[in-house]
Amino acid sequence: MNLSTQQAVTFLYFAVIFGLLSIVTLIFWSINRKKKDDNSALILLKIKSWRYIIIGIFAVATTPFWVSSTILCWVSVLAFQELAGIIPLKTGKRPFLYLGILLITNQYINSSHLPVFVLTIPVITILALTYARIKQKNQSQKLLILSLFISGYLLSFTLLILKTDVHLFLFLITLTALNDVFQYTWGNLFGKHKIIPTISPNKTWEGFIGGILSTILLANLLYFFTPFTHTELSITGLLLSIAGFLGDALISAIKRKLKIKDTGTAIPGHGGIMDRLDSLVLTAPVFYLVLLGLG
Numbered sequence: 001m002n003l004s005t006q007q008a009v010t011f012l013y014f015a016v017i018f019g020l021l022s023i024v025t026l027i028f029w030s031i032n033r034k035k036k037d038d039n040s041a042l043i044l045l046k047i048k049s050w051r052y053i054i055i056g057i058f059a060v061a062t063t064p065f066w067v068s069s070t071i072l073c074w075v076s077v078l079a080f081q082e083l084a085g086i087i088p089l090k091t092g093k094r095p096f097l098y099l100g101i102l103l104i105t106n107q108y109i110n111s112s113h114l115p116v117f118v119l120t121i122p123v124i125t126i127l128a129l130t131y132a133r134i135k136q137k138n139q140s141q142k143l144l145i146l147s148l149f150i151s152g153y154l155l156s157f158t159l160l161i162l163k164t165d166v167h168l169f170l171f172l173i174t175l176t177a178l179n180d181v182f183q184y185t186w187g188n189l190f191g192k193h194k195i196i197p198t199i200s201p202n203k204t205w206e207g208f209i210g211g212i213l214s215t216i217l218l219a220n221l222l223y224f225f226t227p228f229t230h231t232e233l234s235i236t237g238l239l240l241s242i243a244g245f246l247g248d249a250l251i252s253a254i255k256r257k258l259k260i261k262d263t264g265t266a267i268p269g270h271g272g273i274m275d276r277l278d279s280l281v282l283t284a285p286v287f288y289l290v291l292l293g294l295g
Contacts, residue, residue, distance in 0.1 A: 006167065007062075009224065013170060014058050021047060021054070046269035053267070053276070057173060061166050072159050079273045080151035082264045083254075087147065088140045125149040143254060150250075150281050151274075157284035164291065171225040175237065176283045179215045179244040186210025200252040208245055215241040228294065236290050240283045247282035251275070 028043050060068040128145045162169040187207025195203050219237030220230055228236065251274055255263065264272025 010061055010166065010170070014054070014061075017054055018051075021051060042269060049267050049269050057170075060162065061170060065163065068162060069159055072155075072162070075273070075277075076151050076155045078266070079155060079277055080147060082266065082272050082274055083147035083151060084144065086258055086260060086263055087143050121149070121153045125153070139257070143257070146254070154281040154285055155277065157288045158280065160288055161284065161291070167225040168287075168291065171219075171222055172240070172283060172287045173280075174222060175215055175219060175240050176244055176279050178218055179211050179241050179283075180248070180279055182214035182218075183207045183211030183241075183245065186214070196249055196252075199249055199256055203245075203249075211245070212238060212241040215244075232294060236287070239286055239290060243282040243286040244279035247279040250281065251278035 025044065025047050028047065032041050032044060056071070060071050063071075125145060125148075129142060132142050132145065158169065158172070161172055183203070184207065187202065187204045187210070190206040190210065191202075191204030193205040194201060195205050195208055216234050216237035219233040219240070223230065223233055226233065226236075251263070255261065262271030263274040266273050267276055270276050
């Protein structure tokens with residue numbers, strides 16, 4: 001059976017990704033073999049985890065929507081389970097809240113009044129946080145409400161984008177992931193001026209600006225995934241880079257509040273699931289708004 005153009009582009013994309021990952025693995029394997037360097041060993045562990053992550057993304061991008069949506073829904077549940085696990089909480093409440101995640105995600109996929117639904121959840125969340133503040137609820141309850149909003153609502157935008165077009169989904173995932181890499185790399189190479197020292201001491205203005213410029217360039221290189229002009233791609237790259245930074249800062253603020261380094265240990269070399277999805281919690285809704293704005 002002949003592959004469609006869309007399928008061919010998708011498979012070529014993953015072939016290139018796995019090829020580049022194999023080259024990087026070989027380079028750091030050689031370095032680690034000669035020097036037994038702890039840093040290169042850690043990078044090898046990160047790359048090994050990335051292989052599994054990319055296999056998961058491949059499954060989402062190439063399977064029927066009911067399968068891919070189930071995978072993304074389950075990731076949202078696991079993300080919330082992880083966040084709930086680091087917040088002091090009565091165990092009996094968690095199954096009910098997991099059900100909440102599934103219901104929110106299901107509504108996003110099937111709602112015939114999507115614009116109303118998109119606005120309703122943030123309003124409910126704000127009211128819940130306001131009520132908790134007025135009633136002087138403890139920190140754990142407020143963080144739990146925020147965690148449900150993050151994993152059940154914000155991450156659900158990935159489903160909407162996937163339902164719109166698989167290549168737009170891959171465009172989002174690629175820019176979000178590599179924006180993190182760009183900001184980390186530029187920050188390590190040239191970073192001197194701290195940007196949010198009390199929340200994330202390692203983040204610098206140099207890394208932030210370098211990440212923005214690199215992500216804008218990458219967005220233009222991936223033009224074949226979108227119907228955008230190069231001006232629209234540049235604006236999209238700018239917005240996603242800023243959103244990725246803010247998403248990372250949001251999860252970092254929660255971890256700082258709880259005095260922990262990582263949200264979990266599910267992904268060797270990376271930490272927890274939310275440590276890997278932190279940028280996506282804001283890039284996904286921002287990208288969806290961009291798609292709505294561009295029709």
